[in-house]
Amino acid sequence: MTRYARITGTGSYLPERRLTNDDLAAQLAERGIETSNEWIVERTGIQARHFADAHACSSDLALEASRKAIEAAGITAQDIDLIIVATSTPDMVFPSTACILQNKLGANGCPAFDVQAVCSGFVYALTVADSMIRSGAAQRALVVGAEVFSRILNFNDRTTCVLFGDGAGAVVLEASEQPGILACDLHADGKHVDILCVPGHVSGGEVLGSPLLVMDGQAVFKMAVGVLEKAAHAVLAKAGKTEADIDWLVPHQANIRIMQSTARKLKLSMDKVIVTVDQHGNTSAASIPLALDHGVRSGQIQPGQTVMLEGVGGGFTWGAVLLNM
Structure with a gap:
């Protein structure tokens, strides 16, 4: 019997604090930084984002999303x-945010660890979980993307601080005789480290370097468009599928123009693309599971449909997963 991994539940969580572009522009104006709703929407498609309260950590957001995914799967945390x-904004240097989440869920005892691939993190984490379930090392996996990117933004740089938001998304992945995850394709190219990074680290009780996000927007855009097309076609080839088999594309929600370009290259109408970037901004590793849960709970994504997930992020990392819901 061939053993597969299927998504049996999805969940997501957004912090209560919602900032529209006008809200953010007003805050930036107090710093002498000019921007506007029109400027942000034209370049990114983003209209609003959510920021976590000062006391909230990635594990807190992950906890809420995980509870919803577990409930949707009809299981308990102990299962x-x-x-x-997947996170780039962990609660602390160590232990992992996964271990902290595990304790908050009351699911103590099973393996728990973090994956750091920035905005590709959820695709990476899902691929690892799929492999462990297929091998028999796990039966039911909780895979989460959670971020509090608002903590690492430079609010004196209008080209980056308007892009990101906080949130979490989660899925429960279970062993099944029915095909679920059909194929995965992961890549990284470390020579592009500098185009998107937070170039700081802790040493001797101090932060050395900058603890704030730095991005070469044009370089990231050019890189993202090219690698997403390649990953999409690679994962389709592995699964023996074509673009025509895709019912829904759930891409990393970074920029509406990147998403539109990817859809064109896959010969997909934007009607087949789940879009949440307008309301969530770029939530890094959380963006794909947030969008996936939105698609499921809105009734757009239906059981039996074929869905492609795609992520691209700092590292430079990228990848895709093709699955049956």
Whole structure:
């Protein structure tokens, strides 16, 4: 019997504090930084984003999303035997945010670890969980993307601080005789480290370098468009599928223009693309599971449909997963 991994539940969580572009522009104006709703929408498609309260950590957001995914799967936290959290904004240097989440869920005892691939993190984490379930090392995995990117933004740089938001998304992945995840394709190219990074680290009780996000927007855009097309076609080829088999594309929600370009290259109408970037901004590793849960709960994504997930992020990392819901 061939063993597969299927998504049986999805969940997501956004902090209560919602900032529209006008809200953010007003805050930036107090710093002498000029921007506007029109400027942001034209370049990114983003209209609003959510920021976590000062006391909230990635594990807190992950906890809420995980509870919803577990409930949707019809299981309990104690049924989980693997936890993987994709995040670039962990609660602390160590232990992992996954271990902290595990304790908050009351799912203690199973393997729990973080994956750090920035905005590709959820695709990476899902691929690892799929491999562990297929091998028999796990039966039910909780895979989470959770971020508080508002903590690492430079609010004196209008080209980056308007792009990101906070949030979490989660899925429960279970072993099944029915095909679920059909194929995965992951890549990284470390020579592009500098185009998107937070170039700081802790040493001797101090932060050395900058603890704030730095991005070469044009370089990231050019890189993202090219690698997403390649990953999409690679994962289709592995699964023996074509663009015509895709019912829904759930891409990383970074920029509406990147998403539109990817859809064109896959010969997909934007009607087949789940779009949440307008209301969530770029939530890094959380963006794909947030968008996936939105698609499921809105009734757009239906059981039996074929869905492609795609992510691209700092590292430079990228990848795609093709699955049946």
